[in-house]
Amino acid sequence: MKIIVLVKQVPDTWGERRLDTSTGQLDRSASDAVIDEIDERALEVALQYKDSHDAEVIALSMGPSTVTEILRKSLAMGADAALHVKDEALSGSDLSRTAAVLAAAITKSGFDLVIAGNEATDGRGGVVPAMIAEHLRVPSMTYLDSVEFGADGISGVRGDEHGTVAVHASLPAVISVTEASAEARFPNFKGIMKAKKKPLDVWTLADLGLDSSGFAPSTEVTSTTERPARTAGKKIVDEGNAGNELAEFLAAGRLI
Numbered sequence: 001m002k003i004i005v006l007v008k009q010v011p012d013t014w015g016e017r018r019l020d021t022s023t024g025q026l027d028r029s030a031s032d033a034v035i036d037e038i039d040e041r042a043l044e045v046a047l048q049y050k051d052s053h054d055a056e057v058i059a060l061s062m063g064p065s066t067v068t069e070i071l072r073k074s075l076a077m078g079a080d081a082a083l084h085v086k087d088e089a090l091s092g093s094d095l096s097r098t099a100a101v102l103a104a105a106i107t108k109s110g111f112d113l114v115i116a117g118n119e120a121t122d123g124r125g126g127v128v129p130a131m132i133a134e135h136l137r138v139p140s141m142t143y144l145d146s147v148e149f150g151a152d153g154i155s156g157v158r159g160d161e162h163g164t165v166a167v168h169a170s171l172p173a174v175i176s177v178t179e180a181s182a183e184a185r186f187p188n189f190k191g192i193m194k195a196k197k198k199p200l201d202v203w204t205l206a207d208l209g210l211d212s213s214g215f216a217p218s219t220e221v222t223s224t225t226e227r228p229a230r231t232a233g234k235k236i237v238d239e240g241n242a243g244n245e246l247a248e249f250l251a252a253g254r255l256i
Helices: 037-052 067-077 093-111 129-134 187-194 242-252
Strands: 002-006 007-012 033-035 056-062 081-085 113-117 140-150 153-160 163-169 175-179 200-203
Touching: 002 037, 002 093, 002 129, 002 187, 007 067, 033 037, 033 129, 037 056, 037 067, 037 113, 037 129, 037 175, 056 067, 056 093, 056 175, 067 187, 113 129, 113 140, 113 242, 129 175, 140 163, 153 175
Parallel strands: 002 056, 002 113, 056 081, 081 200, 113 175, 140 175
Antiparallel strands: 007 033, 140 153, 153 163
């Protein structure tokens, strides 16, 4: 089985994230760049299957030169190869462009299964996996809390506000997983050394058969504003009537 795992470089999850108000894009220099934690879990799902089955796991990412760092980490964790889609024309791509380009790379590589995180921690769009499935014209199962590989396809459990739903799809397919899925392994020294010898190919838009001329983001940001600073909340001192004051405060904010 050939499994492609989508990984993304994002600002440190625990760091402060800021917008560049001049461009409307995320200021990626504001904090350290790391592999998205949810994508590490997606990679773990693939690697656990590879541990006991004949499978090839490929990490795929789109972005600038610094993306090489997270792809090397993916290789150190156990991926067999990595693909880096890198082209200046892709700077600032929106969800639609990103999905189209990744789908083109997946098609060029060939696949049986695509695994992604349910949503990136920088943009939180949560729709790219389903959009890719639409481009590839294959089944899509998103926001899976657990994944099971079977002889006739892949299945999983998806939670919603009413409970859980058991879903199943034949291969090829695209799935995305949540933070309830397997916790990612740490790269060991042996894996880090092996990663240096594993293939990491770089593809441009031309390599994917896409025309880079006029290939600008299809979404235009017209204005941006900084998030206002947090203000101090109301402090209630209990002098025998704190319950009433708290109820009045909640009612005024339409919280009850």
